[in-house]
Amino acid sequence: MPEDAFLNEGNEVMMSLRTHEVNIGVTCPACKGQGMFHTWDCIDGTDDTAMRQRVLTDEGLFFYECPHCHSQIHMESPCLYINKEDKWMVWHIPDPKSPVTSAEVCTFLGEDSFEEYLCRSALTWGEWREKIIEMESGRDDRLYEIIKYGAYHLIKEEDKKLLPLEAFHVDYADETRQADALALVFLRKDKKGLGYTYPVTPKLLEVTSDIFSPILQRLPNMNSRGRFDRFGYAWAEQLMQYILKAASSGQQGANAYNQLLGFWVQQVGQEIFHAEVRPPQ
Ligand SMILES: [Zn+2]
Incomplete structure (x- = not known):
């Protein structure tokens, strides 16, 4: 043609x-x-x-x-x-x-x-x-971005040097490429094609949705159709900073936010890395 x-x-x-x-x-x-x-x-x-x-x-x-x-x-x-x-x-x-x-x-x-x-x-x-x-995947893509942010935040600084953010992404959990079985993939900087795959569990998606979907619903310009938005890692980082600010504001409900976020971070640690994470201060 x-x-x-x-x-x-x-x-x-x-x-x-x-x-x-x-x-x-x-x-x-x-x-x-x-x-x-x-x-x-x-x-x-x-x-x-x-x-x-x-x-x-x-x-x-x-x-x-x-x-x-x-x-x-x-x-x-x-x-x-x-x-x-x-x-x-x-x-x-x-x-x-x-x-x-x-x-x-x-x-x-x-x-x-x-x-x-x-x-x-x-x-x-x-x-x-x-x-x-x-x-x-049929899920809200923003939940994956929030989970990505949370998981990358949990890895050690020295590991971040080896597993750069630019190469960190969501992909299929395995070769069968099932739409609803996705994983976080960390690629090594020093060895091309080598990396680590951590499945995103349905439980973590549920918990993340329970905590963050109500917040996303309330934020302006967050649920528009017909407009091209870039929801990636940088967006999730901004969102989290916004929520953390609200959680530390001392306003009514701030404490509940803090507890929820602490609980969520623990869930990310358990469900992604199978590791115990102490709640952040
Ligand atoms: Zn040439």
Whole structure:
């Protein structure tokens, strides 16, 4: 299909629009040779199951090979992943300053509005894939982000140097890739491909939901559909700081918050690391 075919055709075509491919001109950073990178700016994960599979399993999907010097180049370009059945989208936007227009989204979706959709954004392909996995779990993806934050917070400072935050993520617990069996994966900085997998238990998800869902419900701008939000580690960190501030405010209910958070941290320690954690002061 020519690159701009969907722009020229009628509504009927747009209604059935699926995965969309693009070619991007590339100057090789190694040899300065010119080439074309063939990629996707939209992936329909509902109808295009083969493409969904590639997104989840093909690590070379967004690499460009220079035709001149054969360098492998990791490419970052915008791509919207859509799940029409469960009504959510994850947009990979490598440049956070690049505007996301509603018209663009509607074009890809083939619908007039996306108000019913839960919309997420991601800055890297890794974060994008992780978010798709979280969304497919059927749970509130923000619970995974909160658990991720809590678990990383519990590991020792010297271990953090070996297991950098950038390589820490949510993934499938095992090779069977079950949507509702996810794990926290810590990758080692010194040994490529080597890491540690800690399953996120249903119990921990329940406890985290019991404690944090009511808070998320009450916070403004936290439950909007039709708006692209980036709920990642940095967001969870901000949320936790906000809650800790409320817990130490001395206001009514602050003590209950403190106890709840202490209880939750203990649960993260037990359920993820099978370790006893003393309640924080
Ligand atoms: Zn080259």
